[in-house]
Amino acid sequence: MWVIRFGEQTTTPWSNGGGHTVTLLQHPAHAEQTEVIWRLSVAEIVGSSAFSTFRGLSRWFVPLTDEIEVTVGEQHNRLPPFDVLSFNGADQVSTRQHQQTTHNLNIxxxxxxVDMRLHRHTLEPGEALGPRLTPLSARPSGDEHPGELDALVVLDGWLTGASGEVAPWSLVTEPTRSDLAATAPTHVLHVHITLADGGKPSAPHSL
Structure with missing residues (x-):
């Protein structure tokens, strides 16, 4: 298990001044933004904003703090916190929000x-994390595949265990092997990333 704490990561300002991004984890680790296979990040959006386009990528957007309006092409979506919206990276996307500043998870x-699967869970105080989650795969030890990921993002609330406290917007790898438990009502997003079968295109899944 590896904990990537939001507050310890580098903040990158947007070139248009509309916000900034904290990258939690990406593959390849040092790839340029246009060359990533996958990336998980938290963005702070200031005021209304237009998204950059990323052709060849699928995207998932999760409000973390406040309701936000997201327009994808001609479709208008009003998202409460922790709802997941998926769209094509080539789409024209803009946001409108009621609060001046919001934070959002971007995948x-x-x-x-790769095949991306997202599963959202709500933990009650004292509830252990591991039993709620399904492992990424049953690969034998030593058969790891670079670029695959089994991780969890804390959307809100707190987790605690032998590795200490895990605050909101942090990421935990291999969460099914952890001793973490919720110390308050906690929303988490379990992220499965596996290699696409035979290298063929794979449809995104979310729950």
Missing amino acids: MARTDV
Whole structure:
């Protein structure tokens, strides 16, 4: 298990001044933004904003703090916190929000290369994390595949265990092997990223 704490990561300002991004984890680790296979990040959006386009990528957007209006092409969506919206990275996307500043989880992936699955869970105080989650795969030890990921993002609430406290917007790898438990009502998003079968395009899944 590896904990990536939001507050310890580098903040990157947007070139248009509309916000900034904290990358939690990506593959390849040092790839340029246009060359990533997948990336999980938290963005702070200031005021209304237009998204950059990323052709060849699928995207998932999760409000973390406040309701936000997201327009994808001609479709208008009103998202409460923790709802998941998926769209094509080539789409024209803009946001409108009631609060001046919001934080949002952004996930992007090349779904011609990987299969992305998202599962949202709510934990009650004292509830252990591991029993609620399904492992990424049953691969034997030593048969790891670079670019695959079994991780969990804390959307709100707190987790605690032998590795200490895990605050909101942090990421935990291999969460099914952890001793973490919720210390308050806690929403989490379990992220499965596996290699697409035979390298064929794979449709995104969310729950």
